[in-house]
Amino acid sequence: MSTVETSVRTATIASRVRDRARTTPHVIALREKDLGIWQQVSWEQYWDTAELAAHALIALGVEPGDRVAIHSENRREWLYTDVGTVAVRAATVGLYPTNPVAEVGYLLRHSGAKVLIAEDQEQVDKALAIEDLPDLKHIVYVDPRGIRHRYADPRLIAWTDFLAIGTGHRAADSDAVTRRMEESRPDDVVTLIYTSGTTGPPKGVMLTATNVDFAIQELVERGGFTAPPPSPRDSVLSYLPLCHVAERIFSGWFGAGAGVTVHFAESIETVATNLHEVQPTILFGVPRIWEKIAAGVQIRVESADPLKRMVNGYWLRRADWIGGVLAANGGRHTAASRAVYAIGWLFCYRALKDRIGLRKVRYAASGAAPIAPEVLRFFMGLGLPMHEVYGMTENTAVATANRPGRVKVGTVGEPHPGVELRIDESTGEILTRHPGTFAGYWQDPDATAKVIDADGWLHTGDVGEWADGTHVRITDRMKDIIITAGGKNVAPSEIENALKASPYIKEAIVIGDRRRFLTALIGIEPDTVGHWAQTHRLPYSTYGDLSAKPEVIALVQTVVDDVNARFATVEQVRSFRLLPKLLDHEDGELTATQKVKRSAVCTAFAGLVESMYAGGAR
Amino acid sequence: MSRPLLYLSYKQDMALLNTPAKRWWTLVLGLVAVALPFLLTDDLLVVLATACVASIGAIGLNIVTGYGGQVSLGHAFFLGLGAYTAAALSGDPDSTRLIGFGITSLPVWLLAAGLVAGLAGLIVAPLAARLRGLYLAVVTLGLVFIGEHIFKHWRELTGGVGVGRPAAVPELFGFQFAVDGELFTKAQKLYLLMLVLLVIFGVLARNLVRSRTGRALAAVRDRDLAAEVIGVDVTRYKMIAFAVSSFYAGVAGALLYVMIGFVEPGSFNLGMSVQYIAMVLIGGVATISGSVLGALFITLLPRVTRELPAVLPFISGSSAAGGITVFQVETILYGLLIIGFLIFEPRGLFGIWIRVRTYWKSWPFSH
Numbered sequence: 001m002s003t004v005e006t007s008v009r010t011a012t013i014a015s016r017v018r019d020r021a022r023t024t025p026h027v028i029a030l031r032e033k034d035l036g037i038w039q040q041v042s043w044e045q046y047w048d049t050a051e052l053a054a055h056a057l058i059a060l061g062v063e064p065g066d067r068v069a070i071h072s073e074n075r076r077e078w079l080y081t082d083v084g085t086v087a088v089r090a091a092t093v094g095l096y097p098t099n100p101v102a103e104v105g106y107l108l109r110h111s112g113a114k115v116l117i118a119e120d121q122e123q124v125d126k127a128l129a130i131e132d133l134p135d136l137k138h139i140v141y142v143d144p145r146g147i148r149h150r151y152a153d154p155r156l157i158a159w160t161d162f163l164a165i166g167t168g169h170r171a172a173d174s175d176a177v178t179r180r181m182e183e184s185r186p187d188d189v190v191t192l193i194y195t196s197g198t199t200g201p202p203k204g205v206m207l208t209a210t211n212v213d214f215a216i217q218e219l220v221e222r223g224g225f226t227a228p229p230p231s232p233r234d235s236v237l238s239y240l241p242l243c244h245v246a247e248r249i250f251s252g253w254f255g256a257g258a259g260v261t262v263h264f265a266e267s268i269e270t271v272a273t274n275l276h277e278v279q280p281t282i283l284f285g286v287p288r289i290w291e292k293i294a295a296g297v298q299i300r301v302e303s304a305d306p307l308k309r310m311v312n313g314y315w316l317r318r319a320d321w322i323g324g325v326l327a328a329n330g331g332r333h334t335a336a337s338r339a340v341y342a343i344g345w346l347f348c349y350r351a352l353k354d355r356i357g358l359r360k361v362r363y364a365a366s367g368a369a370p371i372a373p374e375v376l377r378f379f380m381g382l383g384l385p386m387h388e389v390y391g392m393t394e395n396t397a398v399a400t401a402n403r404p405g406r407v408k409v410g411t412v413g414e415p416h417p418g419v420e421l422r423i424d425e426s427t428g429e430i431l432t433r434h435p436g437t438f439a440g441y442w443q444d445p446d447a448t449a450k451v452i453d454a455d456g457w458l459h460t461g462d463v464g465e466w467a468d469g470t471h472v473r474i475t476d477r478m479k480d481i482i483i484t485a486g487g488k489n490v491a492p493s494e495i496e497n498a499l500k501a502s503p504y505i506k507e508a509i510v511i512g513d514r515r516r517f518l519t520a521l522i523g524i525e526p527d528t529v530g531h532w533a534q535t536h537r538l539p540y541s542t543y544g545d546l547s548a549k550p551e552v553i554a555l556v557q558t559v560v561d562d563v564n565a566r567f568a569t570v571e572q573v574r575s576f577r578l579l580p581k582l583l584d585h586e587d588g589e590l591t592a593t594q595k596v597k598r599s600a601v602c603t604a605f606a607g608l609v610e611s612m613y614a615g616g617a618r
Numbered sequence: 619m620s621r622p623l624l625y626l627s628y629k630q631d632m633a634l635l636n637t638p639a640k641r642w643w644t645l646v647l648g649l650v651a652v653a654l655p656f657l658l659t660d661d662l663l664v665v666l667a668t669a670c671v672a673s674i675g676a677i678g679l680n681i682v683t684g685y686g687g688q689v690s691l692g693h694a695f696f697l698g699l700g701a702y703t704a705a706a707l708s709g710d711p712d713s714t715r716l717i718g719f720g721i722t723s724l725p726v727w728l729l730a731a732g733l734v735a736g737l738a739g740l741i742v743a744p745l746a747a748r749l750r751g752l753y754l755a756v757v758t759l760g761l762v763f764i765g766e767h768i769f770k771h772w773r774e775l776t777g778g779v780g781v782g783r784p785a786a787v788p789e790l791f792g793f794q795f796a797v798d799g800e801l802f803t804k805a806q807k808l809y810l811l812m813l814v815l816l817v818i819f820g821v822l823a824r825n826l827v828r829s830r831t832g833r834a835l836a837a838v839r840d841r842d843l844a845a846e847v848i849g850v851d852v853t854r855y856k857m858i859a860f861a862v863s864s865f866y867a868g869v870a871g872a873l874l875y876v877m878i879g880f881v882e883p884g885s886f887n888l889g890m891s892v893q894y895i896a897m898v899l900i901g902g903v904a905t906i907s908g909s910v911l912g913a914l915f916i917t918l919l920p921r922v923t924r925e926l927p928a929v930l931p932f933i934s935g936s937s938a939a940g941g942i943t944v945f946q947v948e949t950i951l952y953g954l955l956i957i958g959f960l961i962f963e964p965r966g967l968f969g970i971w972i973r974v975r976t977y978w979k980s981w982p983f984s985h
Contacts, residue, residue, distance in 0.1 A: 031624075038626050277623040300983040312982035351981045360621075 010186050010209045014050070014087035016216075016256040018181075021047035027232055029255060032076050032264040033274070041076060043259075046083075049076075049163070053084030054177045056166030060115055060138050064089035064183070067111045067192060071095040071104065071127070072119035074238045074264050077142045077159060079252060081117045082191075082242075086209075088180045090114075092191045093204070094243025096592035097123070098585045103202070103592075105130040111192055111204060111442065114138070117159075121146035128153060186210040192442050193245050193393045196591035204442030205393045212253070214418070214435040215396040219249060220257035224416045225389060226282060226363040227404045232259035234281045234362075237274060239265035240289075244593055245393045246368050250284045272296075275357025283364045287371035287497070288594055293356060294378050295503030299528050303535070315348035323381025327373070331385065331407035341383060349383050358384055363404070365389045367397075369595060370474065370493045372501035373409045380409075388412050390474065394451060395458050396436035400472050411471035412464075421472070422457075423464055429478060430464045431457040463491075480598065482513045488570045490518065495563065495571060502559040503528045507583055509601055510573065511609055518572065519612040521605055522556055523579040529555070547578040577608040632828060634821075651813055660805035662921075664877050667805070669917035670812035671873040676897040676909040677823045678866025683895070684904035685827055686859035687839025688746055692758030693894045695765035696864040698886030699738055700731035700871030702775055704786035705881055707731075717774050722789040728815075728872055731786075735868025736861045743860035747853040750842070762888050769883035776883040785875035796876065808877055815873065816910070819866065824906045826862065835859055836904070896952060900959050902968025911967040923948045 020029070025044035032039055041049075062068060068085040070092060072078050078094075085092045093111045095104060097119065104126045108116065112135040118124045120143040127139055128151075141147050142159045157165070169176065188209045194202040223229030238251035254260040260282065265274040271289075285293075301312045318340055325337040333341065341349070353359040364379065367389040379386040385404060390412030391397030399421065402413035415421040420433040437458045440448035451459045463481065464474040475481070476491035483489055492510035499508035499522065507523030526543055529552060533540055540546040556578065564572040583589040589601050602609055622638060625631040635641045655663055675697060682688050707727040709718025721727060745757055769776050777783035788795040788811065795807045802810075826832055834855045837845035846852050875881045893916060901912020923944050927935045934941045963969050976985075 031626075036625065036631065037628060038624055040626060277621070277625075279621050279624075304982065304984040308982055308984065348982055355980075355983060 010184050010188070011213050011216075012086050012181070012184055012188075012190060012209050013212065013216075013253065013256040014054070014083050014181060015184075017043070017047050017050060017083050020256070020259055024232070024259065027259065028261050029259075030076055030079065030262050030264070031278075033266050038263070038277075046080070050080045050083035050087065051177055052163045052166035052170065053080045054087040054166070054180070055169040056162050057084055057088050057090065057115060058176050058180070059165045059169040062088055062090050062114055064180070064188070066090040066115075067093050067113040069093040069095055069108060069111060069113035069116045070243075071097065071099070071116060071123040072142060073097050073267065074240075074242050074247070074251070075119070075142070076264065077117065077119075078242050079255070079262070082252060083256070086190045087177050089184050089188050091189045091206075094191075094193065094241070094248075095123075096241050096243055096585075098592055099126070100586050101126045101129050105133075106201060107194060108133055108136055111194075115140065117142065119143060124151070124156070184209060186213075187439065189439060191248075193243065193248070195393050196593045196595055203444060203447055206439040206442055207393075207396055208439050211396045211436045211438060215249065215398050216253050216257040218398050218416050218418050218434075218436070220254055222417070224398070225365060225387070225401055230254050230258040230260045230282060232261070234258070235261040235263060235278065236282050236284075237263050237265055237271070237278050237280045239268060239271045239274070240284070240286065241592065244368070245391075245397045246284060246286075249397055250282070254282070272357065276355065277357070279354075279357055279360040281360050281362050283358065283361050285364070285366055286368045286593070287366055287375065287500075288369075290366055290371060290375050290379065291500055291503075294375050295525060295528050297352065297356065298503050299531055303531065312348050312352070315344045318344050319349070319381030320377070321381070322383075323377035323379070326380045327377050327407070327409040331380065331387075331402075331405055345383065353382060353384070358382075361385070363387070365401075367391065368593065370476075370497055372497035374498075374501040376409050380407075390472070392460055392462075394438045394460070395432050395434065396438065398434060398436040399430075399432050399460070402471075406470075408467060408471045411467045411473045413472065414470050415472070423466065423472075427478070428463045428465065428475070430460045430462045430472065430474070432460060433457050482510070482518070484512050484518070484570065485514055485516045486570065490571050495520075495567060495573065498563045498566065499559065499573075502562075504532065504555060504559060507579065507596060509596055509598060511602060511612075515613060517574040518570075519609070520560070520573045520576040521579055521601065521608060522560075522576050523583060524552065524556065526582065543582055544580040547580055553578060575612040577605075577612060579605065579608075634824060634828075652810075655802070655806040655809050660803055663805040663809040665917060665921050666914075667809040667812040667877055668874070669914045670809070670816040671870050671876075672894075672897065672917050673816050673910040673913035674819045674873070675867055675870030676894055676901065676913040677820060677906055678863045678870065679894045680898050680901075680904065680906070680909045681823060681827070681835075681866065682859045682863035684898055684902075684909075685832060685835040685839060686856065686863075687835075687842075688856060688859060689751065689755045690746075690758045690860075690863070691755050691888070691891045691895070692742070692761035692765075693863075693867055694886040694888065694890035695758075695761040696735040696739060696867035697871035697874065697890065698765050698769055698883075699735040699864075700868030701785070701875055701881050701886070702769070703734040703868065704728065704731040704872030705783055705875075706775060708786040708789075709784070715774075716777060716783050722787045724786075724788050724790045724795075727786050728869055731872035732865040732868040735871065736865035739860040739862075739864025739867075740857060742864075743857035744853075746860055747856045759888070762886070762891055766884075766887055769886055776881070779884055780882075782880055782882040785879050785881050786872055788873075788876050796879065812873065815869075819869065820906055820910065823866070827904075827906065831855065831858060839904075893952075896956055898966075899956055900966050902966030903964075905966075905968045907971075908966050908968030911971075915967060919951065920948055923951065 020043040026042050028040045029043045029046040030041040068090050070078055070081050082092045093113055095107055114135055115138045116127055116136055117140045118127055124139060124141050124147055138157055139155045140157045140159055140162045144158050148158060186209050189206045190209050190212055191207050192204040194204050218224045220230060236250055236254060240247040242248055251262045255262045263278045265271050301316060322337045322341050325334055361384055364384050365387045371388060376386050387402040387407060389401040391399040398416055398419060400413045400415050418434055422431050424431055433456050461478050462474050463476055463478050464472050467473045476493045480492055481489055482492050495510050496508040499505050504525055505522055506525040509521045510518055512518035524547055529546060533546060538549060538551055546552055560573055560576055585592060589597055589604060591597060635644055679693050682690050704727040706717045707719050707730055708722045709716055711718045711720035746754055749757060770779050795811050796804055798804045834850045837850050838852055838855050842852050897912035897916045898909060900915055902908025926933045926944055926947060932941055933947055934943050959966055
């Protein structure tokens with residue numbers, strides 16, 4: 001089994017990594033591509049560098065309870081710092097690489113981080129542009145290009161020098177880190193995870209050593225997601241921001257907890273290539289990623305030559321059917337579907353999955369936002385064991401999951417064994433209670449009091465219901481529920497996801513609160529619609545120009561009509577407008593995790609919204 | 619679990635057989651090649667053995683012309699040098715008419731043939747380093763004429779026009795290849811010998827072109843000025859290309875007449891040079907496997923056209939019968955094929971293979 005004897009009182013990710021370095025020193029822990037070659041890091045090297053980072057942090061004056069911020073894409077140094085920080089009993093604060101200066105300023109100031117690990121010149125510039133940061137003492141930069149010999153700020157330290165400080169400190173006091181780790185207590189805050197903040201400013205979720213330990217035991221060691229549980233034979237691709245709890249689980253904690261080999265993607269643009277190379281066995285994606293892969297497959301098969309189009313088009317339609325059968329059977333094959341799949345595997349599915357890098361995936365999961373059942377079925381039909389899971393930062397992402405073989409499409413699955421979950425009778429809100437419930441929002445006891453009640457129940461803010469008494473179905477975020485002027489309750493996410501399941505639609509925001517009928521703002525997917533325009537000989541220049549084409553509007557209209565046919569009259573989108581630009585984090589329309597900030601979008605495009613309600617009832 | 623694209627080292631990245639598919643197909647190809655002597659008749663095996671030798675020569679030309687970008691029409695000259703070095707070394711020392719040293723050991727005369735030709739290449743190379751394109755082609759053309767003249771008139775070495783001399787005797791540690799044995803016929807033995815030699819020289823060439831030298835050659839080919847700017851010693855690499863190419867030509871020349879057993883001095887003419895250029899162009903410029911394909915194609919072509927009279931009655935087997943003869947058809951086909959490939963498939967047979975491979979490799983998408 002993959003459980004590791006823990007030698008300190010509280011098992012932290014630091015002690016887990018150290019134990020792996022002792023028991024399996026030469027097994028590969030991390031791989032990162034550098035100049036075309038995947039550089040390997042063994043558990044021994046991993047712990048050695050993390051320990052150096054820990055020594056360096058002590059040398060820089062980081063005390064228990066301090067915060068260390070990391071502003072970087074996923075890379076080895078991210079995990080070294082995270083593990084080192086936990087080892088010295090400080091808390092890691094992850095910043096999204098896309099965070100604009102103002103948000104970086106807010107997060108650094110609010111968290112009071114003492115040390116910032118910044119990836120490159122871009123992130124260093126952001127930190128240096130902020131005036132008033134009394135707590136920030138040191139900025140460690142990982143990539144020296146453009147910084148070394150050019151920047152004079154006394155707080156700057158190069159990563160190599162940072163490690164050299166650690167080496168010096170280790171030579172002088174080799175037990176310093178071990179002593180710190182022995183002092184660690186279960187209620188130490190090990191990380192602050194700032195929630196995306198679709199409504200207000202981001203709030204820092206304090207996760208303690210106990211929370212993380214519970215999550216690792218529940219999700220990793222007891223195999224809360226995968227069956228059998230993850231092991232050193234598994235590998236994952238780390239490509240979603242590590243500041244998000246989901247990626248922290250899949251690449252940080254799956255690694256430390258189960259010895260899974262973590263591969264770092266070069267960037268979000270190269271995920272497709274990296275997937276093809278790495279062929280991970282466990283893959284977690286947000287709905288946006290799955291939608292994009294699915295749309296890519298459909299478009300690329302359609303644009304292939306006639307023979308390929310004919311053969312693979314046929315097998316994709318068969319996959320639809322297989323997906324339907326699997327969805328109806330909890331993810332298990334019937335004899336007929338297995339036979340059809342076996343033939344399709346020879347002609348299409350094997351090669352297709354290999355091309356998109358999913359051939360070795362034994363467990364695929366979608367979470368962090370609701371996903372359309374069509375997308376899940378599509379992947380299930382291709383032979384990908386697809387599972388929708390549910391959790392939130394505030395409960396360390398431990399709540400429910402569809403278990404292999406017991407999948408119910410359209411639900412988020414069953415509560416994990418160690419989780420108490422109930423649905424509030426009056427409001428329909430989902431409540432959870434378990435040792436993973438967070439310690440509170442950082443410096444915001446009022447907000448904390450609002451979500452954790454006296455009995456220790458966490459109010460998730462999601463409205464849900466039981467499906468067949470075992471699975472949980474989520475209707476929507478409580479605050480997003482639309483109450484129309486006619487008094488009907490409508491869950492917009494269901495309609496939005498149905499729209500987004502079309503390869504042509506990237507974003508959909510359904511509007512209708514206190515209105516006579518529902519409308520939608522729709523953002524087209526530039527790649528696929530651009531391709532569609534090209535094949536229909538429709539010239540266009542920019543995204544805005546493409547969105548304004550009557551032909552494109554007609555194309556989206558067909559999608560909307562299709563979706564409307566599946567919903568009740570009150571839930572039908574009567575009118576829509578296409579967004580003239582791609583939504584962007586920088587402009588405050590998306591959160592760092594690419595979630596739409598509903599109110600911001602509605603304000604920014606108020607003119608479009610009003611134009612849909614102008615001119616009398618339709 | 620195998621992840622062929624997860625390159626953990628440059629060695630793995632640059633490996634010749636870097637994917638399982640390549641490994642499997644190479645194994646299958648190897649097994650078929652070894653099984654052929656037991657499946658085909660001896661006359662076909664002789665043609666195939668000749669094709670193997672021609673492949674070595676074509677690889678040599680491809681190194682200088684395909685990889686190095688230096689057009690050489692002088693390949694026949696170097697082939698001739700190799701042929702006569704080998705023939706003279708293994709020739710009968712007691713003969714009064716011809717030079718002969720009686721060294722019949724194959725490795726010795728093969729290496730010597732290569733070295734002599736390579737040395738000649740090295741002598742010519744400084745010229746090549748100064749010239750480019752058409753001028754280089756004309757200079758190397760001159761070599762062929764000089765060679766032809768020498769071969770025709772140095773009777774002690776070549777036996778003279780119309781007479782010729784016996785080719786080199788293939789013998790390895792006392793084992794004779796060129797005579798029928800108890801287990802194998804002469805053709806079977808020669809085919810296997812040439813196959814092994816082709817594999818050896820093919821792998822050597824493949825290793826050369828994927829090394830620093832190969833990359834430098836390609837840089838010189840693509841733009842010599844740019845190559846010089848990025849630090850490639852253009853003169854040095856042009857000389858290396860010529861020397862290696864001539865070495866390969868020498869080796870091929872030494873082996874080329876072993877099957878027939880006889881060398882005629884008139885054969886090392888412009889026509890032979892053009893034939894090798896055709897192999898490179900039809901096979902695929904700057905590819906080793908393309909050179910082999912091209913050599914196979916060109917060598918097997920006469921064999922195929924010879925079957926034509928049976929199918930198409932207006933083609934006659936000999937010039938006496940009137941109408942169009944197979945030899946004329948052959949010449950026309952050469953011309954048509956070269957033109958056709960240059961226009962429609964500049965990457966040659968290898969390009970077609972790549973296209974087919976990509977089609978299936980990219981399944982189920984287009985790219």
